[in-house]
Amino acid sequence: MHIKSREIIALVGESGSGKTILSRAIMNLIPKPGRLNSGAVLYHDKNLIDLSNEELTRLRGNRIATIVSNPKGELDPLETIGQQISNVIIHHLRITREEAKKKAIQLLKDVKIPDPERRFEAYPHELSGGMAQRVIIAISLACDPEIVISDDATSGLDVTVQAQVLELLKNLVLNKGSSLIFVTRDLGVAAHFADRVCVLFNGKIVEDKSTTDFFKGPKNEYAKKLLSASKFQGSKKVNSHNEFSTRTPVENKGPVKEKLLEVSNLVKHFPISGSSAVVQAVNDVSFSLSSGETLALVGESGSGKTTIGRCLLGLEQMTSGKINFMNKKLGQRQSFRDPELMGKIQLVFQEPAEALNPKMTLYDIVSEPLKNLRSNGHNLEKAVRESIDRVGISESDMNRYPNEISMGFQQRVGIARAIVSNPRLIILDEPTSALDPTARAEIMELLIQIQKDLSTSYLFISHDLSAVKHISHKVAILYLGKIIEQGDADRIFASPRHPYSLGLLSSVLLPSTSVKRPTSVSLDGEIPSPINLPSGCSLKSRCPFREELCEDIPETVHLSDDHVVHACKQCLTKTAKVDIMDYFEKFEQETNSIQ
Amino acid sequence: MTGKFNLFFRVLKKRPDFMLGYIIVFLIIIIAIFAPLFAPFDPIKSDAKNYLKAPQWPYLMGTDATGMDVFSRVLYAPRVDLAIALLGTLLSAVLGVILGAIAGFYDGSGKVAGFGSAFIMRSADVVQAFPVFVFAIAVVAVLGQSIQSLVMAIAFVNAPIYLRLMRSQCLSIRRMRYVEAAYLAGTSDVKIILAHVIPNSIAPLLAQLSVNIGWAILLTSALSFIGAGVEAPTPEWGSMISMGFQNIVTGHWWPSIFPGLALAVTVLGFALVGSSIEILADPVRTRKLLLS
Numbered sequence: 001m002h003i004k005s006r007e008i009i010a011l012v013g014e015s016g017s018g019k020t021i022l023s024r025a026i027m028n029l030i031p032k033p034g035r036l037n038s039g040a041v042l043y044h045d046k047n048l049i050d051l052s053n054e055e056l057t058r059l060r061g062n063r064i065a066t067i068v069s070n071p072k073g074e075l076d077p078l079e080t081i082g083q084q085i086s087n088v089i090i091h092h093l094r095i096t097r098e099e100a101k102k103k104a105i106q107l108l109k110d111v112k113i114p115d116p117e118r119r120f121e122a123y124p125h126e127l128s129g130g131m132a133q134r135v136i137i138a139i140s141l142a143c144d145p146e147i148v149i150s151d152d153a154t155s156g157l158d159v160t161v162q163a164q165v166l167e168l169l170k171n172l173v174l175n176k177g178s179s180l181i182f183v184t185r186d187l188g189v190a191a192h193f194a195d196r197v198c199v200l201f202n203g204k205i206v207e208d209k210s211t212t213d214f215f216k217g218p219k220n221e222y223a224k225k226l227l228s229a230s231k232f233q234g235s236k237k238v239n240s241h242n243e244f245s246t247r248t249p250v251e252n253k254g255p256v257k258e259k260l261l262e263v264s265n266l267v268k269h270f271p272i273s274g275s276s277a278v279v280q281a282v283n284d285v286s287f288s289l290s291s292g293e294t295l296a297l298v299g300e301s302g303s304g305k306t307t308i309g310r311c312l313l314g315l316e317q318m319t320s321g322k323i324n325f326m327n328k329k330l331g332q333r334q335s336f337r338d339p340e341l342m343g344k345i346q347l348v349f350q351e352p353a354e355a356l357n358p359k360m361t362l363y364d365i366v367s368e369p370l371k372n373l374r375s376n377g378h379n380l381e382k383a384v385r386e387s388i389d390r391v392g393i394s395e396s397d398m399n400r401y402p403n404e405i406s407m408g409f410q411q412r413v414g415i416a417r418a419i420v421s422n423p424r425l426i427i428l429d430e431p432t433s434a435l436d437p438t439a440r441a442e443i444m445e446l447l448i449q450i451q452k453d454l455s456t457s458y459l460f461i462s463h464d465l466s467a468v469k470h471i472s473h474k475v476a477i478l479y480l481g482k483i484i485e486q487g488d489a490d491r492i493f494a495s496p497r498h499p500y501s502l503g504l505l506s507s508v509l510l511p512s513t514s515v516k517r518p519t520s521v522s523l524d525g526e527i528p529s530p531i532n533l534p535s536g537c538s539l540k541s542r543c544p545f546r547e548e549l550c551e552d553i554p555e556t557v558h559l560s561d562d563h564v565v566h567a568c569k570q571c572l573t574k575t576a577k578v579d580i581m582d583y584f585e586k587f588e589q590e591t592n593s594i595q
Numbered sequence: 596m597t598g599k600f601n602l603f604f605r606v607l608k609k610r611p612d613f614m615l616g617y618i619i620v621f622l623i624i625i626i627a628i629f630a631p632l633f634a635p636f637d638p639i640k641s642d643a644k645n646y647l648k649a650p651q652w653p654y655l656m657g658t659d660a661t662g663m664d665v666f667s668r669v670l671y672a673p674r675v676d677l678a679i680a681l682l683g684t685l686l687s688a689v690l691g692v693i694l695g696a697i698a699g700f701y702d703g704s705g706k707v708a709g710f711g712s713a714f715i716m717r718s719a720d721v722v723q724a725f726p727v728f729v730f731a732i733a734v735v736a737v738l739g740q741s742i743q744s745l746v747m748a749i750a751f752v753n754a755p756i757y758l759r760l761m762r763s764q765c766l767s768i769r770r771m772r773y774v775e776a777a778y779l780a781g782t783s784d785v786k787i788i789l790a791h792v793i794p795n796s797i798a799p800l801l802a803q804l805s806v807n808i809g810w811a812i813l814l815t816s817a818l819s820f821i822g823a824g825v826e827a828p829t830p831e832w833g834s835m836i837s838m839g840f841q842n843i844v845t846g847h848w849w850p851s852i853f854p855g856l857a858l859a860v861t862v863l864g865f866a867l868v869g870s871s872i873e874i875l876a877d878p879v880r881t882r883k884l885l886l887s
Contacts, residue, residue, distance in 0.1 A: 357773040357790075
């Protein structure tokens with residue numbers, strides 16, 4: 001592998017492919033007991049492997065810098081961020097503290113941290129994740145390094161923030177004339193920000209091509225598989241066994257669809273101990289869901305989407321509101337001991353490993369819901385076998401333990417447990433966000449197949465918009481605990497009308513080089529704290545259309561029968577002119593033409 | 596399973612002192628079981644002619660003031676000490692695990708369950724507010740001096756340790772996703788505690804168990820030393836030390852020193868086994884040890 005100056009490479013691979021080890025080998029920082037067996041890392045014709053520790057220390061952070069993925073864990077909680085930046089500068093450049101401070105503030109300004117003089121004195125816990133990541137970037141750029149390695153730097157951030165940070169990083173690095181290595185598993189990042197793509201598989205680089213060539217068609221089999229898995233994420237029409245749509249058509253048996261779940265005016269406030277303020281996690285949310293349908297709840301972290309799911313399940317006590325499910329009231333912790341409701345709503349968790357009891361075999365895990373329903377031995381075993389079979393796990397694996405199988409399979413077990421009791425509704429709480437692209441595509445396909453076969457309803461909670469587009473019939477976009485836009489999925493993806501929806505959609509990084517991301521409607525900044533909600537329009541600090549003194553009060557507007565938006569009139573006229581459909585449509589056309 | 600044995604032996608290789616601990620515990624148990632085979636004399640038969648003999652053949656550790664063979668008595672003593680300590684510790688662990696699981700699982704929940712949880716914790720506070728030794732004496736005083744009341748005393752003073760450990764484990768495990776999943780599946784609270792919470796929180800308690808057996812032996816001996824435990828002439832290390840105590844000033848050190856040494860070695864053995872289990876139960880610490 002090689003990198004020229006002013007070049008941006010993306011090292012792409014799934015977990016365990018060796019991408020992080022490779023990036024660390026460059027700085028000779030391999031964790032024990034690993035060891036570099038052979039090979040050379042040449043930097044300006046010097047072999048870094050042969051250098052002594054002292055010489056390497058001079059290079060690390062100075063000429064070659066790393067940006068890590070867990071920004072909050074990387075910053076020392078006892079030092080102000082200003083000190084941490086200046087320490088690096090002083091160590092490498094040997095200048096006085098005052099000069100270092102000046103330079104540090106300049107750096108904070110460069111990474112677009114508002115009010116850098118004040119932030120200089122801030123401690124890491126006062127910063128949000130996105131801010132902390134900017135500080136890490138500032139530290140790594142402090143000495144104008146020639147090579148910057150970004151190790152999954154943005155994977156923990158929300159899509160909107162991710163897009164901002166990557167844009168910033170790319171511009172800064174190019175302005176300073178450095179080179180950049182992205183280590184990532186997200187081909188979307190590679191497509192939009194890299195010049196060249198290296199695909200790693202089992203510790204080997206299997207493909208090394210310029211980005212445009214790579215996305216036109218990789219040669220290596222594994223690279224092909226990875227790309228098509230990522231594309232499957234981005235488009236609904238790649239799925240070959242259904243020509244028109246991968247979504248299950250909702251069966252319209254009668255003139256009126258059966259309402260399975262109805263949520264009205266759901267409110268959830270978390271009190272803050274020692275103060276009268278409350279976190280307004282969910283604020284007056286209403287929606288409904290019919291059988292066999294999928295509703296997606298979309299939003300950044302902190303928008304309240306997970307809390308809604310947990311309120312439905314009674315895992316959190318709602319503050320007020322009404323939840324009707326199969327004509328029964330829900331929302332109490334004891335609701336699920338009611339024999340009629342038992343097993344009728346199930347949940348698939350975000351973290352597959354944590355959702356499975358490590359001390360139980362897969363068979364025991366999957367059979368647990370049925371045991372409570374007191375089905376007899378023979379039926380129970382048959383049902384468990386059926387659902388294990390349905391999720392694609394072989395029967396010989398039934399006596400294994402969760403830690404013996406991969407994450408993708410753990411999630412399959414979670415799904416098997418969810419479907420075994422024949423539920424009417426499954427709440428999917430970010431079921432794919434912890435998974436690698438190929439496993440992600442497989443799980444999505446599995447979920448769609450299950451819906452086809454069993455006609456279960458899904459409440460799909462996600463911030464992954466491409467997955468949402470792929471699976472859902474209806475979409476509700478949440479911002480600060482409020483639904484700001486909801487309606488038919490196709491309609492919302494084609495013409496979102498709330499400025500926030502526009503910004504959210506435009507921040508999706510589709511894995512293709514030929515379609516241009518509409519950056520003009522990108523969102524600024526991050527989601528405000530839900531403790532003291534801004535008065536008036538909650539988006540006014542971030543809105544891409546905002547003007548000075550935007551004091552408009554948003555109102556609920558019914559654009560059509562199945563499209564409701566909660567925004568101010570002025571914004572609606574502006575958003576009508578933006579055409580975001582292109583971005584998704586062109587991508588789909590392109591993907592289809594390759595197929 | 597072979598993998599686990601392998602790991603066990605690799606840890607022992609790194610820390611030979613753990614090996615020593617296992618050897619000591621093994622020997623003590625063997626001695627306790629087969630004491631009649633090893634002991635040359637009857638441990639409670641006094642020989643009035645041969646009192647306070649210095650260590651010599653056939654009295655390997657000499658004789659005490661009543662003419663009983665110290666060596667035989669040292670060999671017989673673990674039968675009493677170990678039995679009391681094991682029973683007491685096991686009882687305290689069972690008590691602590693059950694109460695701790697209840698206290699942890701219902702912590703902060705309203706109504707009866709929450710009140711019960713708080714009540715359990717405050718009771719534990721009361722027990723722990725007194726010095727262990729004082730509380731044990733009080734238990735023996737109330738229940739009467741017997742081996743059963745010694746077992747009860749040990750169970751009572753140790754139970755809060757397990758209770759707290761179990762509760763803190765339970766507090767984190769009840770928030771685990773698999774417990775929420777079980778609840779959504781309609782599993783009852785009792786079943787959740789038995790199937791999900793206890794199996795996943797038992798490891799640190801096992802380590803505590805072994806260390807505690809050592810302490811329990813010490814406590815039994817201490818109680819016997821002050822005359823609140825096992826009564827003479829039953830062979831027991833603590834009461835032997837106390838019986839031989841007044842002879843030390845006259846230069847007859849052996850009736851006290853030998854049982855004292857035996858006691859010290861035994862407690863050391865259990866402590867070492869305890870810390871080895873503690874490390875083995877924690878994969879991170881095991882890895883660190885193996886890499887060091």
